Amino acid sequence: MTSKYARFLYQICKPTGEDGKLVTACKAHAELCRTAAGEGMVLLKNSNGVLPLKQGEKIALFGNSTIDYVKCGGGSGIVHSPYIRTVLDGFKIKEQEGKVSIFKPLSEYYANELKKVGREFMPHQDYALVDEIDIPDDLFRAAADFAETAVITVGRLSEEGTDHTVTKGDFLLSEKEEALIDRLCRSFKKVVVVLDMGIMIDSSWFVEREEISAVLLAWLAGMEGGLAIADILCGDVNPSGKLVDTLAKSFDDYPTTAGFNESEDYVDYTEDIYVGYRYFETIPEAYNRVNYPFGYGLSYTDFSFEGIHCADDGKFVTACVTVTNTGSVAGKEVVQVYCGAPQGLLGKPAKVLAAFKKTDLLKPGEAQTLALRIPISSLASYDDLGKIQKAAYVLEKGEYRFYIGSSVRDVIEARYRLVLEDNVITEQLETRCAPIALKKRMLSDGSFEELPLGENKTYNPQNPASTAKAPEEEFMFDKVGETVTLDEFIAQLTDEELVELQEGHDSTGIGDTGSIGGIKRLGVPYVTVSDGPAGLRTSRECGILPTAWPCETLIGCTWNTDIAERIGKAGALEVIENNLGVWLAPGMNIHRSPFCGRNFEYYSEDPLISGKMAAAEVKGIQSQGVAPSIKHFACNNKETNRSYSDSRVSERALREIYLKGFEICVKEAKPWLIMTSYNQINGEHTTAKYELLTGILRNEWGYEGATVSDWDTKAPHVKELLAGNDIKMPKGEKDSLRAALESGEICRADLENSAKRILELILNLAQV
Numbered sequence: 109m110t111s112k113y114a115r116f117l118y119q120i121c122k123p124t125g126e127d128g129k130l131v132t133a134c135k136a137h138a139e140l141c142r143t144a145a146g147e148g149m150v151l152l153k154n155s156n157g158v159l160p161l162k163q164g165e166k167i168a169l170f171g172n173s174t175i176d177y178v179k180c181g182g183g184s185g186i187v188h189s190p191y192i193r194t195v196l197d198g199f200k201i202k203e204q205e206g207k208v209s210i211f212k213p214l215s216e217y218y219a220n221e222l223k224k225v226g227r228e229f230m231p232h233q234d235y236a237l238v239d240e241i242d243i244p245d246d247l248f249r250a251a252a253d254f255a256e257t258a259v260i261t262v263g264r265l266s267e268e269g270t271d272h273t274v275t276k277g278d279f280l281l282s283e284k285e286e287a288l289i290d291r292l293c294r295s296f297k298k299v300v301v302v303l304d305m306g307i308m309i310d311s312s313w314f315v316e317r318e319e320i321s322a323v324l325l326a327w328l329a330g331m332e333g334g335l336a337i338a339d340i341l342c343g344d345v346n347p348s349g350k351l352v353d354t355l356a357k358s359f360d361d362y363p364t365t366a367g368f369n370e371s372e373d374y375v376d377y378t379e380d381i382y383v384g385y386r387y388f389e390t391i392p393e394a395y396n397r398v399n400y401p402f403g404y405g406l407s408y409t410d411f412s413f414e415g416i417h418c419a420d421d422g423k424f425v426t427a428c429v430t431v432t433n434t435g436s437v438a439g440k441e442v443v444q445v446y447c448g449a450p451q452g453l454l455g456k457p458a459k460v461l462a463a464f465k466k467t468d469l470l471k472p473g474e475a476q477t478l479a480l481r482i483p484i485s486s487l488a489s490y491d492d493l494g495k496i497q498k499a500a501y502v503l504e505k506g507e508y509r510f511y512i513g514s515s516v517r518d519v520i521e522a523r524y525r526l527v528l529e530d531n532v533i534t535e536q537l538e539t540r541c542a543p544i545a546l547k548k549r550m551l552s553d554g555s556f557e558e559l560p561l562g563e564n565k566t567y568n569p570q571n572p573a574s575t576a577k578a579p580e581e582e583f584m585f586d587k588v589g590e591t592v593t594l595d596e597f598i599a600q601l602t603d604e605e606l607v608e609l610q611e612g613h614d615s616t617g618i619g620d621t622g623s624i625g626g627i628k629r630l631g632v633p634y635v636t637v638s639d640g641p642a643g644l645r646t647s648r649e650c651g652i653l654p655t656a657w658p659c660e661t662l663i664g665c666t667w668n669t670d671i672a673e674r675i676g677k678a679g680a681l682e683v684i685e686n687n688l689g690v691w692l693a694p695g696m697n698i699h700r701s702p703f704c705g706r707n708f709e710y711y712s713e714d715p716l717i718s719g720k721m722a723a724a725e726v727k728g729i730q731s732q733g734v735a736p737s738i739k740h741f742a743c744n745n746k747e748t749n750r751s752y753s754d755s756r757v758s759e760r761a762l763r764e765i766y767l768k769g770f771e772i773c774v775k776e777a778k779p780w781l782i783m784t785s786y787n788q789i790n791g792e793h794t795t796a797k798y799e800l801l802t803g804i805l806r807n808e809w810g811y812e813g814a815t816v817s818d819w820d821t822k823a824p825h826v827k828e829l830l831a832g833n834d835i836k837m838p839k840g841e842k843d844s845l846r847a848a849l850e851s852g853e854i855c856r857a858d859l860e861n862s863a864k865r866i867l868e869l870i871l872n873l874a875q876v
């Protein structure tokens with residue numbers, strides 16, 4: 109009889125596709141990649157309708173990244189895909205279809221010059237980009253004589269472990285890029301810019317410059333990205349991506365910039381809940397410091413919002429709106445509902461995203477009526493200082509206004525208002541993870557209030573001892589659920605076996621990040637885990653080259669949870685087909701600052717977008733019997749000194765902003781695994797923070813899955829175990845666990861509790 113765990117134990121070759129076909133990087137996945145990329149790219153500028161390009165338009169393609177196309181980020185974001193469709197590839201297809209005519213000598217020149225510096229096309233993107241190559245005058249003139257339109261692709265790499273800086277070639281244009289763009293603006297009638305990057309680069313240069321006719325923020329769009337870019341520029345796809353972050357006028361305008369590099373040891377989250385648009389929409393002086401607001405994105409058609417109607421049933425507010433495509437091409441629109449809560453005693457952002465939905469593809473003249481439901485309790489604010497009721501979520505009395513539209517600024521206020529005569533406590537919690545060193549925080553008028561400083565408590569968790577008895581006869585893991593219970597199985601494990609379950613082991617398959625589980629004697633398989641958010645990261649040498657999906661930020665910009673779920677499902681099929689069980693995705697930290705080097709692995713500055721998108725992706729992944737690992741729990745918003753950096757944050761901002769997305773995902777999708785982060789929160793490593801992992805995550809949210817540390821976290825293993833972190837990766841500190849068991853610092857029940865969660869995860873995994 110075939111073993112239940114044959115995939116993990118024997119690394120069998122069994123495709124997961126219908127009709128027994130392999131799905132890894134298959135055509136259907138490539139198509140999904142292209143569709144998603146086309147839905148998440150954001151058209152920022154389109155003066156005089158220069159886009160889409162006209163039929164047969166003559167174009168010249170500039171910029172190294174036309175060929176040296178950045179499809180993904182580095183670190184856990186790398187995917188070694190079988191190919192990358194570059195921007196040039198995309199336009200070549202359009203040329204074959206008669207849609208454009210490319211000035212070939214220029215593209216050939218780029219290809220040759222890039223080859224000379226070792227930058228010819230490679231499917232593995234783990235190297236640094238080179239600065240723009242110089243274009244000889246005669247070639248440049250010939251390009252300008254041939255083409256009316258220049259399309260320049262500007263690329264940037266991002267990678268975990270490093271943050272972005274306000275330097276030329278990073279957040280700012282390099283001198284060579286600047287010179288090239290100047291030259292294009294002088295010589296071409298139309299200049300179209302494609303931003304091939306996972307960061308919110310400085311936008312002032314293209315906002316201010318009239319000669320730059322159009323700008324497409326294409327993000328890191330995966331292995332089909334170049335095709336999706338050409339689809340949009342040629343009008344085969346009508347852009348419907350909307351920003352999930354605010355693009356400010358200058359990097360200095362973000363409230364997080366001033367303190368970002370103040371210290372390598374800590375970051376003070378003094379802006380509190382006023383992150384991203386919550387800041388720019390609320391603080392009067394900030395309002396005009398925005399180039400592109402949250403939720404913004406252009407289309408090739410127009411939409412009207414009519415018949416706005418809101419009502420409530422005491423539990424939900426339902427907002428209805430009819431969206432009509434009033435233009436001449438088919439397109440999709442995103443309906444965004446914002447709520448403005450009364451300022452009250454706690455102070456609130458002027459607007460907070462309360463619900464969103466994307467329409468279907470609407471033909472010209474076609475209309476769709478959407479109904480969006482908002483739980484009234486989700487409009488409550490957390491009172492951490494007891495201005496109304498300490499440690500409670502409160503709906504303050506007063507009027508709640510609702511705004512419906514297509515960006516945070518392009519909205520219509522509904523006539524309906526939710527009016528509360530009295531304050532309503534929606535949830536009474538306990539003070540947890542309160543600051544010990546953050547001295548002040550911003551209020552809704554831009555002033556600051558002082559914060560009382562507390563201390564971290566010590567906890568002595570008492571895990572209840574199991575009452576299960578091991579059956580007389582030894583039995584194997586694959587009998588769990590059939591003839592014996594998991595508790596009985598755990599009862600027969602030795603202390604040493606329990607200790608071994610708490611740590612990672614070497615990879616047994618093609619993943620390159622290690623494995624979990626593994627008790628050979630009793631048939632518990634080693635389950636290999638694998639990065640990361642943009643697709644399955646395999647060891648390059650193994651020759652398996654999976655689909656490279658668009659990055660999380662692009663997926664966020666689709667505002668389409670269905671796309672996120674489909675990517676989760678398709679990606680998981682590739683994971684299981686390659687005999688891996690855990691996919692270390694999705695990343696879902698908040699874009700607190702544009703400088704965080706890992707923003708591309710995360711969705712948004714807004715917790716609702718992050719939570720809903722992650723929940724959808726997790727549902728897709730788990731539907732295939734693969735464990736996701738949402739990460740990094742929590743406040744991993746800076747990469748410099750990430751193993752020690754202390755995120756000093758108020759309890760309110762923690763709960764309303766930084767934990768909220770995780771909370772939504774945990775409650776809606778029940779993920780089987782959560783990865784804790786490298787950093788500290790309020791003076792303690794998250795891996796060893798009992799109030800976070802047990803107090804909030806398990807006791808308040810009811811999380812029943814397992815937790816895994818990020819790789820090489822710095823807290824002692826014993827503390828991590830006691831706090832509620834189940835697995836230490838890539839290796840644990842077994843000697844210290846053994847010693848703690850001996851001294852009574854930990855007991856067998858502590859090990860059993862974690863073991864149960866880890867084994868439950870393995871039991872959930874899809875088998876042959």
Ligand code: GAL
Pocket residue numbers: 183184268621639640692739818819
């Ligand atoms: C870390 C990264 C994690 C995880 C891990 C395994 O560096 O922060 O997100 O994926 O590596 O490769």
